[in-house]
């Protein structure tokens with residue numbers, strides 16, 4: 593897991609975003625956050641802690657709170673652990689310029705994990721229950737498009 597792309601995109605003398613992952617206790621639960629990001633286009637950034645970083649997806653529409661709604665989730669660069677606490681304005685001219693605030697936050701459990709599929713249990717305030725992230729083009733490692741949706745409880 594590398595934050596190279598994250599760091600290359602940002603000038604930390606200009607943005608208040610964190611420049612590296614914070615340390616956390618072994619016993620801590622896995623971080624889940626969705627940040628509302630009013631950049632050139634409003635979107636929602638889903639972030640899930642994995643191996644010391646936050647795996648990240650940009651969701652162009654409101655994340656699904658009920659079953660039956662599938663959202664495109666475009667994978668973006670890994671973000672540092674601790675980014676879940678970032679809120680504020682990314683300055684004009686900087687990458688992702690615009691306002692970031694917390695839309696939902698909590699923890700998650702991993703139930704299933706393959707390179708192209710994750711089944712997780714989200715324990716947030718707005719999102720709760722089992723969710724899936726499915727990569728659309730399994731055989732294309734460069735393709736960033738995933739689907740994000742809530743699973744029926746009986747699954």
Ligand SMILES: [Mn+2]
Pocket residue numbers: 629631635637650688
């Ligand atoms: Mn964003």
